[in-house]
Structures are given as C-alpha cells and as structure tokens.
Amino acid sequence: MSVYETQGFKLDNSGKRVVVDPVTRIEGHMRVEVNLNDKNVITNAVSTGTMWRGLEVILKGRDPRDAWAFTERICGVCTGTHALTSVRAVEDALGIRIPENANSIRNIMQLNLQVHDHLVHFYHLHALDWVDVVSALKADPKATSELAQSISSWPLSSPGYFRDIQTRLKKFVESGQLGPFMNGYWGNPAYLLPPEANLMAVAHYLEALDFQKEIVKIHTIYGGKNPHPNWLVGGVPCAINVHDTGAVGAVNMERLNLVSSIIDRTIEFIDQVYIPDLLAIASFYKGWLHGGGLSGKSVMSYGDIPDKANDHSAKNLMLPRGAIINGDLSKVHEVDMRDPEQIQEFVTHSWFSYEDETKGLHPWDGVTEPNYQLGKNAKGSNTNIEQIDEAAKYSWIKAPRWRGHAMEVGPLARYIIGYAQNNPEFKEPVDMVLKKLDVPVTALFSTLGRTAARGLEASWAAHKMRYFQDKLMANIKAGDLSTANIDKWEPRTWPKEAKGVGFTEAPRGALGHWVRIKDGKIDNYQCVVPTTWNGSPRDPKGQIGAFEASLMNTPLARADQPLEILRTLHSFDPCLACSTH
Amino acid sequence: MSMQKMEAVYVYEAPLRLWHWVNALSITVLALTGYFIASPLPTQPGEASANFLMGYIRFAHFTAAYVFAIGFAARIYWAFAGNHHARQLFLLPVFNPQWWREVWFESRWYLFLEREPRKYVGHNPLAQLFMFVFVTWGSIFMIFTGFALYAEGEGRDGWHDNLFGWVIPLFGQSQDVHSWHHLGMWWILSFVIIHIYVAIREDIMSRQSIVSTMISGYRMFKDERK
Amino acid sequence: MSGIETFYDVMRRQGISRRSFLKFCSLTAAALGLEPAYAGKIAQAMETRPRTPVLWLHGLECTCCSESFIRSAHPLAKDVVLSMISLDYDDTIMTAAGHQAEAILDEITTKYKGNYILAVEGNPPLNQDGMSCIIGGKPFVEQLKRVAKDCKAIISWGSCASWGCVQAARPNPTQATPVHKVILDKPIIKVPGCPPIAEVMTAVITYMLTFDRIPELDRQGRPKMFYGQRIHDKCYRRPHFDAGQFVEEWDDEGARKGYCLYKVGCKGPTTYNACSTTRWNGGVSFPIQSGHGCIGCSEDGFWDKGSFYDRLTTVRPFGIEGNADQIGGTVAGVVGAAAAAHAAVSAIKRARHRNEEKSEEK
C-alpha cells in the first residue's frame, strides 16, 4: 500500500483493485488497473501497454529509403503518418528538399488520415461509451427524425428511415446473436442519452461505417491503396501528367477531379453528421466533466502541415507547435526536437533496460533492449498476471518526458495550444462550442473536451484538404509538374554519417522519428509516438502519464462495469501498436 | 586410368560432342538473355505495342532453356547408351581411393607442385569432379529453378506447375527462386571460365590433345612416356 | 437454438423476397457447377442455419487488416457483420471489455463447439515467455490455442497471421510466429497481404458461408481464386514491360507515361495477389497504378529480401550478403583473375622449363 502526491494528484492504492484486461475498442492491447475508494471513486490508476514488436530493433542495418514501409506498419489505424514521419526524418538527415507538389499531396494525405481516423474513432470506437444501443429500440422514429432535422440539414432523416434502422436493429437483437454488442453495459446509469438520440447515433454509426471507406480513396489515388499507401523519400511516387500523351498512366485531370469530389463529400459528411452529432451528444453529457487528467496542466504538440514545402519552422506550420506546463496558458514554450535536454525517454517502469535507468535518453541516443519482468508485489505469475506492481516495471511503453514533464498530446493538446496562441482557426471553433453548450473554458479539460476537439479537428482537416488540393491545382497550372527530387536518391551521394528528425501531428498527437544513418544504412532508429506520451507509465520521480492521470478521481456508477474507465481512455483514442512499436 | 599407349583413341562419340557444343551455345544464350532479364536494356522509344524487346529476350531465354533441358535429358540417355566416358559426367568413382589420389595429383599439378602432367583418355579426375559439381548439378539446379519460374507464367494448373511448382515454396517464395536462379548463372559461368582456360592450357601444356578431341572425338598423345 | 436468426431470415429482412432468395440459391448452384437439385439443398441450409459465429483474435499486429476489412464495398462491412456472420469477439470493435469480453469466448466456444470460425489477425510471439503480447494477463498464444481447439476452421488474416510479417523481420526480437506454426491440427486459410484487399477478405468469408466449404487452396494455403496469379500476370503496365519501356528514375518521362516499374524495384513479377485486377478501395487504384512498385506485401518474408527499390534483391548464400550479381559477379571475377594469374605463372614456368631444358642440352 502506498500513498503519494504527484502532479496535483493523490495516488492511493489501498482500495479495491479493479482490472480491465483487455481494454477493447482501442487499437492493440492494453490493460488498466484502478483502485476504488468506498464511494467507487478512482484513487489510483495503472495503465499497461501489453504488446511489443521491436520495430526499432528490426530497422537497424536497413536501407533508410525503405524505413517508411516498416514504420508505416507500426499502425494500420493511423496508416501513413509513420511513413510520412519517416521520409521526413530521412530527408532531414540527408538534406533532401521535396517539390511543392509533393508537399501538397503529402499534406492532403495526412489531413485525409486525420479526418478518417477521427470519424471512425468517434462512431466505431468511442460512441458506445455514450450511446446505449439497446435503448434505441425504445425510440420514437418520428421524434428521432425531428431531433435529427433540428440539428442538421443532412437528408437521411425521415421518420421512415429511422424506423427501418430501428426494425433492423430490433430483428438483430431478437436473433439472440448480438455479435459485437454482446455483453455490453446496456442500461448502465452512466448512459445519459434519450432513446431518440441513441437511435440517431446508431443510424449514423452505420452511415459512417459506409462513408469512411470513401474518404480514404484519396490515399488510394495518390498512394495506391489504403490502408498502407506508398510513399517516397524525396517526394511522392505518383507522377503528374495532365497535358500529354500517356497522362492516363499518371495523376491526370480525372484523378484530380476524383480527389476533389471526395473532399467535397467529406466536408459535407463531417459538417452535417459528425459535428451535429457531437454537439447533440455533448449537450446531454456536459454535466459529466471528468477525465481532464494532464490536459489542464501539461500539453504539447510539434506542429504539422507545412504550408510551403521544406520549411518546418513553427510559423510555416498550420497545426501549432509548443508546450504548456503547469496549466499556465499564458506561456507557450518552444519545443525543440533536436535538443538533448528536452525530449527524453525513461524505462524505470518499462519492460526495457538501460545502462543507467535513473536517466532519460534523447531519441538520437535511444536504446531499445527488452526486459520483461514483474515487480515483487505483483500477484499471479510471470505468465499469468493477476495484479500489476506499479512500483516496478509494468508496461511495454517507455516513459517520454519533455523537460522532465509528463505531457498530454493529441487534438485537445493542439487545440489548447492553438487557443493559447490566439490562433483564430482554433480559438473560434472552440469558443463556438463552449457557447453552444454554455460551459466555461475549463470544461475543455475533460474527457468530453478531448472528444470535442477531435471532432473540430476533423472538420478543420477536411477543409484544409480543399486548400491543398486547390494549391496543387494552381501549381500545376503554373507549369510545375514535379513530384520527386532524386538528386540524393543514390546512397553514394550521402555523407558517411548523418542524423535527422522527422515529425508530424498524427491523429493522436505529436509523433517523432529520430534516425542515425551510417555508411548508407540505419544505425539507430527511434520513434516516440503519441500514445507513448499519453500511455506513458510512471517515471523515476513517480510522475504518472496522461491515461493514468485522466482516470483519477472519476466515480464509477457500477464498480463491476468499467464504462467510465473505457469512456475516458477512449477519449484519447489509444493506439497500443503505436505506443510500443 | 593413366594411359600408357600412344595411338589415337576414340573417346567422345558424336552425340556427346554434338551435345557439348549445343549445350555450350544454349548456356551462352541463356546467360546473356538471363542477364538482360534481370538488368534490362535502356527504355525503348515509341508505343508499347510497337516494341517487344523484353518479350524477345525472354522468348530467346525460354527457347534456349528448352534446348538446354532437352539436351540435358538426351545427355542422360547417352550416359546409358554411350561408351564408358559418357558416364563420367554422372558417376564419380568416390569409393575408389586411386581416383582420389589422382584428384590430389591433379590438384598438385595445377598448383605447380608437380613437374610432369599425367595422361588421361577421358577427363582427368579433377576435371571430372569439377564438371560433376558445376555442370551436372548446376544444370539440374538451373532446370528445376528455371522451370519453376516458367511454371509461374504458364499458370497454376499446367504440367509445368505440377512438375516444378513445388520448388517455389522450397526456397521460400518466387523472389528467392529468382535470386538463386540468378546465382546459378554465376555458378555455371565460373565453371565455364575455368573450363575454357584449362582446355586451352592443357592443349598447350599437357601431353595429349584436348580441344580437338571435343571436335573430332579422338584423343591424341604427344609423347610415348607413361 | 431457436430464436437465432438464419441466413434466410437475414435475407428476408433485407427485403429480399422468397422468390429471389430461391433464385439466388439456384444461381449459386449453377455458379458451382452443381445440378439444379442442389439449389434446394443450399436453400434449406440457409433457411435453417444460424449466422456462423466468428471469433476474431488479435495478436502482434498493426490492426490494418481490420481497417482494410471495414473498407469493403461489396458486400458492405456493415452487412457482413450484422447479417452474414455473428462477429461475437473482436477486441477492436466489441462493446464489452475485460472479463465481460473474455466470458464471450467461453460461451461461444462451448455453445458452438466445432461450428465457429476463428479469424486471426496478427500473430503470437514466443520470446519473453510469450508476454510481448498479453491478453487478460496471459500470453496471447494461450488464448489462440484455447479458441483454436474447437473451431471449424481458421482464417489467417494478412501477412502477420500468414507469414509473420514486419515483426518477424530479422532479427524477429519477439519470435513472432505465424499461426500455422502454432496450430497444427486445423484447416487454415491464409489470406495474406499487408493488409489484404477488403473485398478479398469479405469474399473469402462469404464464399465459405455461401458454399459451406473451404476455398480451394494452393500449395502455401492461399485461396487459389485470389492468389493464383501474380500481380505481373495481370498488370496493365505489362505491355511496357514486354516492350522494354521502364521508369528509369522517379518522376522521369517514363513515370509520367505510366511505364513499367520493374527497374525501380517492382515485385509484381514475384507476388501472388489480386491487386492488379480487383484493385483497391472499390477499384480506384492499386500501388502500381499510383506509381510505386509493388513491394510484395503478400509474400512470405518480403521484408527481408533487400531494398524495395532494387530489382536484384539481397540473398544470403552461406552468410554472405549481397545481390546475385554482386556475389556471383565477384565469384566469377575472382575465378577469372585466378585463371589469368594461373596462365601467367604457367607461362613463366614453361619458359623457365624450356631454359632448363636448353641448358641441359648444352
């Protein structure tokens, strides 16, 4: 038993221990354990990344030009973002400059991922934390239609439409084969939506499932497929030919039109379905403002979406860069990914070993050496964990820190930083939402705030795709067809040794890859990933990570149903394959 | 096998000689076309439909491959039908200590450790060993890997696939078979370099006819010592 | 098992009339080359069978096979999940978590013993006591074996389950192991690809449900219907290959005209998959159409064959590493040099020998 304070939280692991393993509706494998006091309020939280593949080990000795394909397979949910980060890291190391068109296409692909990933997360991974599917059976289709029409002009909203959905749902439930909805927490008092809102959400769950596959076709056009489109060090692999013979074999007018029409339909769906649903659901939950965790204290983003090619300085990036610590929104700190004192990873509580585990390592000097073991107070055995000992090593996730601070990253972090920087693109939509829901700005620092920021960002990204597609067209019109720079394609043109860093704002937050190249081969490759930040275990000082912090002080309606735990964890959109890689 | 007599001996019968030169020719074509299959010539101008360069190169490869493979099969037949020299390519007298001693002797001869070369009616034992390892097994290897690759193009249910398709998973996957088939080329070419060099050298330095033997079939000896 | 919806119920509910249902059955029979009498049997099977439960387990993976699956346009993923199968366990989308989730496995494996399909995405690691992939506190390999025990058949989704994929690339630090090397006593259908094409995934499932049989597999356990030919066999750039017209460098004239990508490393000639015909994401494109070579993502061990941009890829005969021309060319070069040196020494020796003979004569 221990009690201590960190980051303003009082951790007490003396109460009843509740284990959730596997945590579902996330990417990959994760376990969480919490202690509850006699009022079923969480007093201690322990999150464990329960998978590891060793990509950093596997990358050693490989051709740096291939690295994007390996790192892309870190995750199929945020597909492409690791690949983009990787080609940027290699280009940074080798001093390769990419053509404007390649920059626009890459941005469109990255924004496309943001939209898609956020949409799928909201409806298919997160919605069931707010929406009671079984309650939808009790809804009045006519009232549902009225609700839908009151919040959006989306055409699929007739009483008949909702009645059909309800009938299908009813038959499905009556079949007795509940499939993915089996053993759900239906009827739990933490579900607050009226039946009509539930039915509308179920309808959109299905619609979004159908529509999401359209969004990604932009990846297919520029990258050949989705998931896991193709990338290229020095640019993009798809050549442009709009004027000449043979254009049918390249990105031509028909392809550009197809991209354009998908962008339009995407904007429509996000703005007419996702955003109204989000606001409608939020309006019923605005009294449930748990789960803030680190968001009101320490948040960080690297920035992304370079407007002009090859300029990665903060002023050229459309997503903000900076760090806020100790909740001081008046100061946004500069973040430097190259500074050995800023970003460091610790492994005291992770299943890895360092020579000196009291110190952190900057990723350029990072080490990945597995070391699976349980603490002496763990219950069960090495291959049958009943209870984790958080005083010892307990997760496959490393513990990254910025200047020693545990940070939250992600859409909410980006919106808070953009807000603090008074950037109207982020401030205005946030203020709009706060006003609509009639809540103070502090309401942002919550599970709900995280979920809302994600939706706003999806809309932002959808509109920015339009910006870059137009920019691409304008550049083509100005006569520039170039998509790749091959000056330094051949390894013989490279220096004997080089190092570089690539970064993006992945859907789940700040992502960085650090590479060292020696004799044309990868000498060291380290990834610090959004979910590495958010899912971080404790560090030598006992500081907890964002997941753990967010669960603190949350009451459970039913101690044997982890609905609120899932709700808050899902608000981060955890990706465990990413976090441990 | 050392010889003492000195008159001309009929060693290589006509079918064997014919095979030798057809085989040499087919391998030349196979190596050349194979190389350009792997590292194609610069891009051709014009419409695709007006060009067929890769197509022709591959066609030449496959035609030569059939010649090569059928020739090899015929050569196996000749091992039964022909004289005992015809069997040397397929049977090593590995249990004969005398043969090994001669391999040893020939090795010393090529390392300049023996002053006087010996005479042989058929292949010298070292040459026989080399041919067995490089040509006999090399050909089998190239035929199996080559036809396995060919079967991929012929389709999954044809006779090529039935006979040779199993080779692909044996190596892992198709790409591995390509690489090994390609390495096989260098294996055989390494032999050819040594073989041609030695044939010419022996013609000059040894005490019997060599190159002309593969043309006329007769072994002539240049002196009467044993 | 009353109260459980059958395939027929599902179709009826979708607004399909009895007449068109029976027509569907006879078309199915015809497509299979069966006598018309079989149509009745198919109809009967569909009328009486509940939806087949599918338990979808996840090991070491990137979840992109799931992502691909939900992109299916025909049938829609929604219809597969709600109407064709009963996806009772899939940690990526299921509502329940923790012990409520684990309880489902016990229930289904008992209730549908021998009648459920096990779908596996990812693979089990065997190093670190199997604990580099933990589910419910235990190694994933235990869950896999437990669920495999009473299943009807296993579908190995993607290159991870089929071959090992990226985590099994050298040096495979977790000893990630494909499913068929851990489960030896069940029929396994490999559907490789990183990820596989969505419509190929749903087609494999619907084939099994419709025809109630396992698709015909090739030597390596892949359905012949989708993995019987190479990308190259049906690639629309093939005329440029045959003509000898290649992309020589990125973004060159050949690239803008859509020439063959062979010289920049396309693995289409050695890759069995349906990409060049079925294409991706509703037929919009596929890797080659968008200008990048195939990287061979459905082939065994494709990560360890050298760079994706080299035509001649790395081999490791006897521990030496290089491509066939580097290794073979070096050997041949050394042999040639040795022959030349040998010739030189021979000439010198011969000259000296002559001199000796001459001096002896004197």
Ligand code: HEM
């Ligand atoms: C001495 C004999 C042979 C030599 C030196 C030879 C050489 C080669 C080489 C260097 C390649 C390119 C390999 C690569 O890197 O992809 C090749 C490809 C090939 N060879 Fe051979 N080969 C021989 C015999 C055969 C035989 C007997 C066949 C049987 C039909 C055959 C069929 C093929 C096929 C199908 C290919 C692949 C063609 C393609 O990918 O378009 N080869 N060969």
Ligand code: HEM
């Ligand atoms: C691709 C090229 C060649 C290959 C694969 C090859 C292979 C062989 C083989 C397998 C034999 C043994 C015949 C048997 O026992 O059935 C042989 C013998 C012979 N080859 Fe070649 N050969 C090639 C080219 C040449 C050339 C260019 C010459 C002439 C300079 C030559 C001269 C000879 C001679 C003289 C013999 C008889 C050796 C002896 O009497 O022991 N070969 N060759």
Ligand code: NFV
């Ligand atoms: N965490 C994470 Fe990712 C994201 N977004 C990667 O960088 O999800 Ni798979």
Ligand code: SF4
């Ligand atoms: S096969 Fe490829 S796409 Fe599928 S889970 Fe594995 S790494 Fe991801």
Ligand code: SF4
């Ligand atoms: S692009 Fe690839 S698959 Fe297509 S013809 Fe060329 S080598 Fe074959």
Ligand code: F3S
């Ligand atoms: S890389 Fe994979 S997606 Fe198809 S074209 Fe090649 S098999």
Ligand SMILES: [Mg+2]
């Ligand atoms: Mg890392």
